Amino acid sequence: MRTNGTVDRRSLLKMAGGSMAALGLTAAGCGSGSGSGDGTVTIRYAWWGSDDRAKRINQTIALFEKKHPKIKVQTDFQPYLDFWKKFNTQASGGNPPDVFQNAIGFLRKYDEKNVLLDLNEQVEAGNLSMDNFRAGLEEFGRVDGKLLGVPVGSNSMALVIDQPVFAKAGISPKPGWTWDEYHDAMARIRDTQGRAGDSGLYGVMYLYDLFLRQNGKAFFTEDGLGFTEADLVDWWTKGFQGVRSGVYADPKKVAQIRPKSAVAAEIAASEFTWDNFTIRYTSEGKSQYGLAPIPTTDGKTTGQYLGSLMLSGSRRTQHPKEVARFIDFMVHDPEVAKIMGYDRGVPATTEQYEAFQPTDEVNKKIAAYERQLVETRVLQPITPHPAGADVCEAAFLRVAEDVGLGKRSVDEAVQQFFTEAKTALGS
Amino acid sequence: MGTTVTHLPTTAAQPLTEGDEGSVPRYGPGGGERRTRAAVRRRGRRDNLAGYLFMSPWIAGFLLLTAGPMVASLYFAFTDYNLFDTPKWIGLRNFTDMFADPRWRTSVEVTLWYVVVGTPLKLAAALAVALLLNQKRRGQAFYRAAFYAPSLIGASVSIAIVWKAIFSDDAIVDRAQRALFGVDVGGWTGDPDWIIYSLVALTVWQFGAPMVIFLAGLKQVPRELYEAAEVDGAGTWRRFWHITLPMISPVLFFNVLLETIHSFQIFGSAYILGGAGGTCGPADATLVYTCYLYVQGFENSRMGFASAMAWMLLLAVGLVTAVLFWSQRRWVHYEEAAR
Numbered sequence: 001m002r003t004n005g006t007v008d009r010r011s012l013l014k015m016a017g018g019s020m021a022a023l024g025l026t027a028a029g030c031g032s033g034s035g036s037g038d039g040t041v042t043i044r045y046a047w048w049g050s051d052d053r054a055k056r057i058n059q060t061i062a063l064f065e066k067k068h069p070k071i072k073v074q075t076d077f078q079p080y081l082d083f084w085k086k087f088n089t090q091a092s093g094g095n096p097p098d099v100f101q102n103a104i105g106f107l108r109k110y111d112e113k114n115v116l117l118d119l120n121e122q123v124e125a126g127n128l129s130m131d132n133f134r135a136g137l138e139e140f141g142r143v144d145g146k147l148l149g150v151p152v153g154s155n156s157m158a159l160v161i162d163q164p165v166f167a168k169a170g171i172s173p174k175p176g177w178t179w180d181e182y183h184d185a186m187a188r189i190r191d192t193q194g195r196a197g198d199s200g201l202y203g204v205m206y207l208y209d210l211f212l213r214q215n216g217k218a219f220f221t222e223d224g225l226g227f228t229e230a231d232l233v234d235w236w237t238k239g240f241q242g243v244r245s246g247v248y249a250d251p252k253k254v255a256q257i258r259p260k261s262a263v264a265a266e267i268a269a270s271e272f273t274w275d276n277f278t279i280r281y282t283s284e285g286k287s288q289y290g291l292a293p294i295p296t297t298d299g300k301t302t303g304q305y306l307g308s309l310m311l312s313g314s315r316r317t318q319h320p321k322e323v324a325r326f327i328d329f330m331v332h333d334p335e336v337a338k339i340m341g342y343d344r345g346v347p348a349t350t351e352q353y354e355a356f357q358p359t360d361e362v363n364k365k366i367a368a369y370e371r372q373l374v375e376t377r378v379l380q381p382i383t384p385h386p387a388g389a390d391v392c393e394a395a396f397l398r399v400a401e402d403v404g405l406g407k408r409s410v411d412e413a414v415q416q417f418f419t420e421a422k423t424a425l426g427s
Numbered sequence: 428m429g430t431t432v433t434h435l436p437t438t439a440a441q442p443l444t445e446g447d448e449g450s451v452p453r454y455g456p457g458g459g460e461r462r463t464r465a466a467v468r469r470r471g472r473r474d475n476l477a478g479y480l481f482m483s484p485w486i487a488g489f490l491l492l493t494a495g496p497m498v499a500s501l502y503f504a505f506t507d508y509n510l511f512d513t514p515k516w517i518g519l520r521n522f523t524d525m526f527a528d529p530r531w532r533t534s535v536e537v538t539l540w541y542v543v544v545g546t547p548l549k550l551a552a553a554l555a556v557a558l559l560l561n562q563k564r565r566g567q568a569f570y571r572a573a574f575y576a577p578s579l580i581g582a583s584v585s586i587a588i589v590w591k592a593i594f595s596d597d598a599i600v601d602r603a604q605r606a607l608f609g610v611d612v613g614g615w616t617g618d619p620d621w622i623i624y625s626l627v628a629l630t631v632w633q634f635g636a637p638m639v640i641f642l643a644g645l646k647q648v649p650r651e652l653y654e655a656a657e658v659d660g661a662g663t664w665r666r667f668w669h670i671t672l673p674m675i676s677p678v679l680f681f682n683v684l685l686e687t688i689h690s691f692q693i694f695g696s697a698y699i700l701g702g703a704g705g706t707c708g709p710a711d712a713t714l715v716y717t718c719y720l721y722v723q724g725f726e727n728s729r730m731g732f733a734s735a736m737a738w739m740l741l742l743a744v745g746l747v748t749a750v751l752f753w754s755q756r757r758w759v760h761y762e763e764a765a766r
Contacts, residue, residue, distance in 0.1 A: 089510075
């Protein structure tokens with residue numbers, strides 16, 4: 001009986017031990033696989049954006065790998081909100097990408113959590129140059145003396161418009177036009193063009209920020225919200241009226257075509273967003289898209305500032321030197337600028353700015369728009385973005401949509417937003 | 428949260444009758460018995476060890492991937508934990524915050540609505556189709572496979588995306604409702620009052636799994652009962668109510684239990700249908716419980732709050748399961764006497 005079909009203890013233990021050892025070996029083989037024998041190093045690079053942007057970025061990476069044969073780049077991209085969810089999870093698990101696209105709203109948040117690499121050291125070591133940045137952009141990624149992000153381009157809020165529709169309605173916005181003129185124009189589009197004027201400005205945090213700045217306030221202070229509940233009641237009441245009267249797009253329709261924009265889907269004739277989005281809309285939609293100035297309260301002040309997408313490194317990267325070289329290449333190499341165009345804004349460094357002379361309509365319009373901002377001297381310092389700003393932005397958009405859909409009274413919605421914002425900002 | 432039900436009532440093992448000679452080995456009297464017993468015990472222990480060793484990959488997985496995280500999440504439920512900093516003990520704050528949070532209440536309402544409406548509809552569809560497929564007809568095997576197919580693919584992300592397209596503005600459902608009923612409610616997925624129905628429709632469409640179980644139950648009902656009833660002049664409905672339903676009530680109970688638990692845990696389809704990034708349907712119309720848990724945990728980095736929510740869900744599902752078990756005395760009929 002003993003020998004028949006039973007395995008004795010000794011051989012079983014041997015088997016178990018052997019398989020454990022094999023497991024251990026595999027585990028050892030998997031760990032820290034980013035460096036290999038011949039000195040080739042692999043870095044992970046992640047960004048948010050559309051397919052169009054991904055195509056351009058992949059071309060720039062091919063160029064980088066050709067010039068730096070010892071560095072391989074692994075890529076990953078998602079739409080904006082998904083990107084940050086994934087990044088947050090990876091970062092909390094101690095496994096963020098080595099280098100990634102970043103924006104001002106996230107610098108303090110992830111600095112507090114020790115996720116971001118201070119690039120000053122790499123600048124001193126000569127792996128990354130912070131020279132030749134335009135318009136003071138080299139300061140944009142600095143927080144408390146640390147260099148946490150390197151701008152790749154500058155952008156600004158604008159009114160992105162469907163040009164033929166605006167032309168047919170006989171509207172040509174001029175710098176300094178007022179909110180009253182804007183609302184008349186939106187009503188004219190609704191009446192003559194059979195579509196809404198705007199896609200839903202009441203939910204765009206960055207536009208509300210500009211409106212507040214026109215009135216001596218701002219969306220954020222250093223550590224909290226810079227406006228009162230009464231301010232927001234006023235803003236959303238007007239927003240809801242706009243939806244009811246058909247001047248702003250029906251939020252039901254806007255929700256259904258996401259992630260496509262309401263302008264490209266021909267639901268609305270215009271949308272307040274970042275000027276470089278014109279490129280995305282052009283690849284999504286069939287019409288021609290242009291840029292119009294931000295309406296003003298006093299006929300002069302738009303409240304605008306330059307924003308910026310940046311590249312940041314992870315503090316946990318094992319290859320800070322390679323990360324710095326990668327960033328350096330992406331912000332200074334003239335060829336990169338020719339590939340990227342103004343997709344991530346107008347290039348941040350002079351060598352890239354000069355290397356790319358826009359020949360197509362869309363990029364020319366973006367260049368003209370930002371030139372006009374500088375010439376009309378409307379640019380002001382940027383609003384601070386405390387940790388938690390990103391959660392506030394998402395809540396603002398969501399609760400505003402509830403208002404637009406008529407699912408919540410304005411008062412109730414304002415209460416809800418303030419409660420969520422206070423939790424997010426920890427105040 | 429593994430929810431495995433260990434046995435199907437219909438296939439319950441026969442109880443061992445007392446004094447069954449064959450099942451318990453008997454040994455002779457005196458010292459011989461003693462020695463043999465010890466040997467048996469020793470061998471048994473060795474067999475146990477081997478058994479545990481063979482199970483060890485599963486046990487390790489269970490401890491590391493299920494039990495460990497569950498214990499950790501129980502601890503996190505009483506902390507303020509943002510994934511990065513060390514958790515800070517805050518007692519019951521997460522739970523009091525939860526009850527005060529209007530979005531949490533919305534998520535509970537949406538989930539309960541979904542469970543209470545979706546589950547019975549799905550089971551009704553499953554039973555109806557099972558009854559049709561239980562008849563003797565040609566090509567039944569094909570139909571069975573065809574009706575089962577949606578359950579295999581229905582929970583996938585791609586189907587949720589297709590579903591979203593079907594129920595959008597100017598898509599097939601929108602056009603059909605205008606052409607057939609002359610009503611214009613637009614696409615369902617953008618409308619806070621309608622999107623939940625498209626979610627329920629998606630669930631009902633996946634009736635395959637309970638259908639197969641119903642079918643198995645229906646095949647067990649003895650034909651003599653129907654024949655006797657027919658002789659007594661009982662019609663189709665009477666036969667259904669007085670024979671079929673009581674005879675398959677254990678299977679029905681099993682399906683109700685499983686599908687209810689399942690419905691409470693819905694996530695993927697609601698998340699995708701509701702527009703994935705950031706929102707859970709227009710005006711939180713598809714903010715089911717697990718979606719909100721996900722938003723709090725991964726979007727707002729409130730892992731402590733999310734853990735507390737998970738434990739509340741476990742308690743609620745446990746309570747509902749207990750109530751269902753308690754209720755089965757009143758309506759579930761086990762055919763023991765017949766054996």
